[in-house]
Amino acid sequence: MAQELKTKSADHNSNNNERENTAQYLSFTLDSEEYGVDILRVQEIRSWEPVSRIPNVPHYEKGVVNLRGSIVPIIDLREKLCIKFKEYTPLTVVVVLQTSDDNKTRTMGVVVDSVSDVITFDKTKIQGTPDFGTKVSNEFINGLVMVNERMLILLDVDKLLELEDLEMEY
Amino acid sequence: MAIDMSQFHQVFFEECFEGLEAMELGLLNLDTGDIDSEVINTIFRGAHSIKGGSCTFGFNEVADFTHIMETLLDEMRDGRRKVTQLVIDVLLGSVDCLRTMLTSNQAGQDVDGATVEKYRAALEIELNGSVKEPAATASVKIQIVNESSAMATVADEGALIEKGWKIAFCPYLDLLKTGNDPVRMFRELAELGQYSVSVGTQDIPAFDELDPDECNLSWTLEVVGDIAVEEVKEIFSWVEGDCELDIQPFTKTTAQPAPVEKITAAELPAQDLQQLKAEQVETTIYLNTEPPRPEVRQSDNDQLKTSVKASSSIRVDTNKIDTLINMVGEVVITQSMLSLIGENFAIDQLPQLKRGLAQLERHIRDMQQSVMNIRMVPISFVFSRFPRLVHDISSKLGKKIELKLVGENTEVDKAVVELISDPLVHLIRNSLDHGIEIPADRIAAGKSETGTIELNAYHRGGHIVIEISDDGRGLDRNKLILKAIQNGLIDESSILTDKQAFELIFMPGFSTAESVTDISGRGVGMDVVRRNIQALGGNVEIISNLGKGTTISIHLPLTLAIIDGQSVAVGDEIYIVPLVSIKESVNITENMLNKIADKGETFRLRDQYIPIIRMHDIFNVQPNNKSNTGEGVIVVVERQGILCGLFVDELLGPQQVVVKSLETNYRRVQGVSGATILGDGSVALILDIPGLVRFSNR
Numbered sequence: 060m061a062q063e064l065k066t067k068s069a070d071h072n073s074n075n076n077e078r079e080n081t082a083q084y085l086s087f088t089l090d091s092e093e094y095g096v097d098i099l100r101v102q103e104i105r106s107w108e109p110v111s112r113i114p115n116v117p118h119y120e121k122g123v124v125n126l127r128g129s130i131v132p133i134i135d136l137r138e139k140l141c142i143k144f145k146e147y148t149p150l151t152v153v154v155v156l157q158t159s160d161d162n163k164t165r166t167m168g169v170v171v172d173s174v175s176d177v178i179t180f181d182k183t184k185i186q187g188t189p190d191f192g193t194k195v196s197n198e199f200i201n202g203l204v205m206v207n208e209r210m211l212i213l214l215d216v217d218k219l220l221e222l223e224d225l226e227m228e229y
Numbered sequence: 230m231a232i233d234m235s236q237f238h239q240v241f242f243e244e245c246f247e248g249l250e251a252m253e254l255g256l257l258n259l260d261t262g263d264i265d266s267e268v269i270n271t272i273f274r275g276a277h278s279i280k281g282g283s284c285t286f287g288f289n290e291v292a293d294f295t296h297i298m299e300t301l302l303d304e305m306r307d308g309r310r311k312v313t314q315l316v317i318d319v320l321l322g323s324v325d326c327l328r329t330m331l332t333s334n335q336a337g338q339d340v341d342g343a344t345v346e347k348y349r350a351a352l353e354i355e356l357n358g359s360v361k362e363p364a365a366t367a368s369v370k371i372q373i374v375n376e377s378s379a380m381a382t383v384a385d386e387g388a389l390i391e392k393g394w395k396i397a398f399c400p401y402l403d404l405l406k407t408g409n410d411p412v413r414m415f416r417e418l419a420e421l422g423q424y425s426v427s428v429g430t431q432d433i434p435a436f437d438e439l440d441p442d443e444c445n446l447s448w449t450l451e452v453v454g455d456i457a458v459e460e461v462k463e464i465f466s467w468v469e470g471d472c473e474l475d476i477q478p479f480t481k482t483t484a485q486p487a488p489v490e491k492i493t494a495a496e497l498p499a500q501d502l503q504q505l506k507a508e509q510v511e512t513t514i515y516l517n518t519e520p521p522r523p524e525v526r527q528s529d530n531d532q533l534k535t536s537v538k539a540s541s542s543i544r545v546d547t548n549k550i551d552t553l554i555n556m557v558g559e560v561v562i563t564q565s566m567l568s569l570i571g572e573n574f575a576i577d578q579l580p581q582l583k584r585g586l587a588q589l590e591r592h593i594r595d596m597q598q599s600v601m602n603i604r605m606v607p608i609s610f611v612f613s614r615f616p617r618l619v620h621d622i623s624s625k626l627g628k629k630i631e632l633k634l635v636g637e638n639t640e641v642d643k644a645v646v647e648l649i650s651d652p653l654v655h656l657i658r659n660s661l662d663h664g665i666e667i668p669a670d671r672i673a674a675g676k677s678e679t680g681t682i683e684l685n686a687y688h689r690g691g692h693i694v695i696e697i698s699d700d701g702r703g704l705d706r707n708k709l710i711l712k713a714i715q716n717g718l719i720d721e722s723s724i725l726t727d728k729q730a731f732e733l734i735f736m737p738g739f740s741t742a743e744s745v746t747d748i749s750g751r752g753v754g755m756d757v758v759r760r761n762i763q764a765l766g767g768n769v770e771i772i773s774n775l776g777k778g779t780t781i782s783i784h785l786p787l788t789l790a791i792i793d794g795q796s797v798a799v800g801d802e803i804y805i806v807p808l809v810s811i812k813e814s815v816n817i818t819e820n821m822l823n824k825i826a827d828k829g830e831t832f833r834l835r836d837q838y839i840p841i842i843r844m845h846d847i848f849n850v851q852p853n854n855k856s857n858t859g860e861g862v863i864v865v866v867e868r869q870g871i872l873c874g875l876f877v878d879e880l881l882g883p884q885q886v887v888v889k890s891l892e893t894n895y896r897r898v899q900g901v902s903g904a905t906i907l908g909d910g911s912v913a914l915i916l917d918i919p920g921l922v923r924f925s926n927r
Contacts, residue, residue, distance in 0.1 A: 111912040112802065113891075113898055114848035123895060125906045132895040165894045222896050 082182045086211055087154065087171040090142050093211050094171075095178065095204075100156050100216045102166060104174055107151035117223060121170065131155065133168040134220065140199070145172070158220040167220050178206050185213065241282050242335045243542070246328070248275040250613055253324050256317055257616045269306045272320075276302055279327065290340055291330050297352045298323050300420065304356075319351050321617070393422065393454060393478075394461050399429075399447035400472035406442060409468050415450065417464045422454020543643055545603050553599040560596060563589045601788055604644075608686045608695070609637035611650045615657055615684065622661045629668055629679040630661060636686040641693050642788040648765055649695070649785065652758040656697050656781055657682065659755070664701030664779055674776065676700065692767075693787055698780035704773040706730040731771040735759045763919065766792065766809055792888055794905075794915065796881040797864060800850035804877075805886055805905060805915040812865040812872065814880055819859030832863055832874050839865065842925045843876045847900065853878075868919050875921075888915060900924045 084095035110122030110133050119138035123130050133153060138144055153168040185202040201213040252275035255268050276299045283291035298320065304310040326348040330340045396418075400411065418424055429447040433439070452461070458476065465474055567585045570578055612634050623630040641649075665671075665680035672678055685696040706727060713719045713733045725733075737756040759769050767785035786792065786809070794805035795814075815834065822830045822841060830841040841863065845852055863874040886905035891898060891914075902917035 109911070111904075111914070113895075113901075113914070114850070115899060116896075123891070123904060123912050125910055125912050128889075128906070130889050130891055130894060130904045130906075130912055167894060 080182050081179055082185075083177060083179050084211065084213060085154070085174065086176050086178050086206075087152070087174045089137055089140065089172055090145075092142075093175065093209055094136075095211045095213050096154070096156065096216055098177060100158070102155040102157055105153045105155060105168070106149065107147045107153055107170060120222075124168065126155065126166070126168075129166065131166050131168055133170060135170045136219075137170070137172075139169075139219070156216050156220065158217050160217060160221060165220070169220070178211065180204055180206055238286060238335070239542070241286055242331060245279050245282060245331050248279050249324055249328050249331075251275045253321065253617055254613060256321050256324065257620050259312055259317055266306060269302060273299065273302045273306055288330075288334050290345065291327065291334065294323070294327060294330065294345060294349060297349060297356065298327075301352060301356055316355055319348075319355050321620075323348050323352055393452050394456065394458065395477045396450040396452070396461065396465075397447075397475040397477075398450060398465070398472060399474075400444045400468065402443040402445070404444045404468060404471045407468075407471055409471065411444075411446075411448065414464050414468070415448075418450060418452055418461070421456045421460055422452050424450060424452040426450045543604070543606065549599065549602050553596070553603070556592060556596045556599055560589070560592045563592055601642075601790065602640075604642050604788065604790070605640035606643050606646055607638045608641050608646065608693070609634075610646050611653060612637050612684055612686070614650075615653075618654065618657060619661065619682065622658065626661065627667060628661070628665055630665055631679050631681050633681060633683040635683060639686040639688060639693060641686075641785070642790065644789045645693075645765060645785055645787070648761065649783070652761045652783070653684075653695070653697070655754050655758050656783075657684075660697060660699040660701065660779070664699040664703075666702050670702075674702075688787070689784075692784050695783045695785070696780055697783075698778060700778040703775045703777055703779050704731055704734070704771070705775055709733050728771075731773055734771070735769070765789065766807065790888055791885055792915070793883065794886045795864070795883050796907075796913065797844075797862070797875075797877040798879040798881055799844040799848065799877050800853050802848075802850055803881065803907065803911075803913045804844070805884075805913050806864055806866065806875065807902075807915065807918065808883060810866045810868065810918045812867050814865065815863045815874075817861060817863050817876075819861075830876075834863075834865060834872070834874070837872065839872045839874050841874045841876050842921065845876075847921070847925050866918050868922050871922075873918075873922055875916075886913075886915065 083098040085098050085101050086093055086095045088094070108124060110124050112122040113120065113132075119135045121133045121135050123132050125131075135144070147170070150173065152171055152174050154171055154174065155166060155168045158165050158167060185204050187202055188197045188200045191197065199215055199219040201215045204211050204213060252272045255272040255275070259268050259272075276295050280292050280295040280299060283289070283295065301310070301316070301320065305312055305316070310316070326345060330345060333340050398411070400409075404411070415424075415426060427449045429449065430445075432447065433445045439445075458478075461476055465472075465476075468474070563585060567582070567589065570582050570585060574582075615634070616632055619630055619632040660682050665682070666674065666676075668678045671680060680699065680701055682697065682699045685694075685698070687694055706725075709730050710719070710725060710733070713736070714721050718733065718736050719725070735755050735758075762769050762783055762785070765785055766789070767783060770782050770784070771779065772782075773779040793808035795808055795811055796803050796805050815832075817832065822832055823838070824830055830843070831838040832841050844850065861876055861878050862880050863876055864880070865872055865874050867873075888903045889905055891901065891904050898914070900917055900921040901914045902920070903915045904912050905915055907913050
């Protein structure tokens with residue numbers, strides 16, 4: 060009986076290890092590059108719809124939409140990552156993500172070109188981001204991973220969607 | 230079967246705080262000298278349920294503390310103790326102490342022992358001081374009896390003295406097996422009066438023969454106090470037949486001897502009493518001069534408490550929920566009717582469809598109303614704390630003040646209630662401190678000695694009005710103006726109307742009090758009060774008659790969740806202007822505007838030039854065709870008495886909007902107080918007029 064228990068827990072452990080070591084990411088494209096965000100942060104995927112513009116905020120914060128009664132901001136990921144802006148088409152996709160900072164969770168949407176796949180890979184295969192000096196800002200990037208001979212850039216959702224403090228007078 | 234008790238803790242604490250509030254209110258209503266048993270009963274009930282609950286949930290220190298209070302209250306209820314100001318103050322202090330204990334328990338912190346001990350000591354002094362009193366009167370009685378009849382028999386004396394009972398309690402061996410616990414009975418006995426107990430151990434067998442299930446002990450108990458024999462018998466009623474019980478009236482040996490000695494006996498307790506009172510005074514002084522450390526700790530606790538505050542909940546009248554459920558039923562019926570029409574729709578069913586839709590609209594509007602109603606709580610939630618405040622401060626200031634509460638059941642949105650309480654406290658403190666004069670001044674002015682502060686709440690239009698009026702000295706407009714000139718707040722040459730003069734007290738840094746007290750007079754506050762109230766979308770007005778009193782009325786919206794707005798078009802965008810801040814709207818053309826220094830623009834509204842804020846510029850809106858024609862609308866808005874014009878393209882019409890926070894998922898945006906969802910599902914921003922004006926002035 061005791062032995063049985065032991066083997067069971069051992070099984071459990073190995074299962075856990077497996078789960079701990081693999082990661083699932085949702086991959087999407089921006090221009091010709093492929094990016095990924097942790098699947099657990101993705102709430103839903105929607106098509107682009109017109110937003111209500113918010114005055115006097117950074118240009119990549121496109122505005123807010125009504126998402127089933129709550130007001131959700133939409134951020135253009137191309138502009139945020141300083142990639143050339145592309146006109147929105149009916150195929151443009153908004154990925155709704157959940158971020159947390161200071162114990163507060165927010166829901167935000169990011170505009171991407173298209174969503175490609177859900178990718179499972181071994182966490183140990185994640186490589187660090189090479190240093191590009193000042194040429195490319197890599198503060199939002201968690202690491203790189205090779206999947207099917209393609210490079211996937213893993214994004215840190217919390218850092219990516221951290222809102223810049225605006226100068227306010229109150 | 231282990232039940233997780235912690236799931237009930239929140240409810241328990243809420244009930245406790247309600248109980249405490251009821252006790253506090255009762256204590257304040259308790260007039261000294263008068264024994265209104267209903268009021269005492271209310272207080273008693275509060276204490277009792279807190280005791281019961283805290284016992285159940287294992288908050289033993291709370292239970293013990295409440296128990297002492299209960300004993301004291303019990304004496305008051307039975308008329309054995311007079312209701313004096315001292316007792317009331319001690320009890321009020323204990324209520325505060327209990328509240329502190331409960332909040333620390335709620336936050337999962339340790340109870341501050343020193344503070345509790347302080348109040349417990351005060352309570353016990355009160356309690357034990359009283360035990361002697363009946364004893365003293367009893368002895369006096371004896372003395373009189375003995376003077377009138379020197380031949381008084383011992384039996385007579387016993388009946389008259391009745392100072393206590395001597396109980397010989399000798400249980401049979403199997404008493405414990407019947408589930409009786411002598412200790413519990415003794416505790417009950419202890420509640421009747423002072424008691425002492427001696428145990429007889431002579432029947433205990435040798436250790437190897439001892440059966441722990443058998444009761445080999447016997448007791449002799451003496452209980453002192455004015456107790457009926459029935460009370461004693463009742464305690465032992467459960468063990469009748471399981472023991473040998475002998476209850477005898479018991480008199481102290483000092484009470485029995487000759488009359489001469491009795492006089493001294495009668496004097497003795499009196500002396501004791503005096504001594505005791507002296508001691509009591511000393512102890513109180515000591516308590517007051519105690520090092521301030523515990524107090525500091527307490528305030529620390531308070532700070533912690535605010536940070537730990539759990540999710541808020543609300544108590545809703547079941548009737549309100551029932552109405553809502555009925556309404557939902559109606560909506561479901563209407564919906565099914567509509568879907569029936571929709572299934573095989575023919576054009577001749579159009580009138581039916583229209584009727585159905587109208588019905589649905591009506592039901593949904595009703596439903597919206599009832600849902601809003603759930604958030605409504607009576608204003609007494611705020612008002613109920615003021616009697617205590619007035620009681621404490623007026624005794625501190627040496628003023629006699631009566632507080633009248635009117636319209637306590639007026640209902641307001643819970644959010645409004647929470648936000649209005651601080652400004653109200655401030656206004657009441659002001660009335661207490663500056664408004665009402667000291668009794669001597671009042672008599673000199675030909676008014677009654679007792680000042681009156683009236684708090685009145687009522688609905689008017691879509692607003693709730695809260696009035697705070699006092700019959701004090703009123704505001705002296707000349708003094709106000711003088712002070713304002715001194716403080717450099719206004720120009721010496723400026724001429725002010727009465728209203729403008731009174732408005733001066735809302736200016737930052739304005740105070741007319743000759744001396745700064747810890748209650749008020751620092752000149753911060755009134756401006757904060759007004760800012761808070763305006764942040765809630767309300768406003769404050771003052772009416773004052775010199776020498777007669779002041780009335781401050783606060784107008785507040787009933788709810789913060791829905792506001793009346795005016796939607797305006799700016800370029801292709803739609804914004805909502807809160808209707809409360811709109812004074813009027815004027816159609817204009819570009820050439821009606823005057824430029825000042827090429828930047829500032831003004832518009833002449835009748836006899837006044839008002840500054841213009843161009844919404845296109847401030848919000849960087851792409852102008853559309855209509856904007857180019859140079860025609861537009863000036864929406865005149867008011868902010869703290871100052872007029873300002875918003876230049877927009879077009880008015881789209883008034884509508885009620887549901888306020889949604891932008892900050893939940895996004896950020897605070899300058900000039901915007903929130904957002905709402907329009908009929909077509911798109912989002913429109915609600916303008917924050919004060920913020921907008923500040924923003925545009927930069």
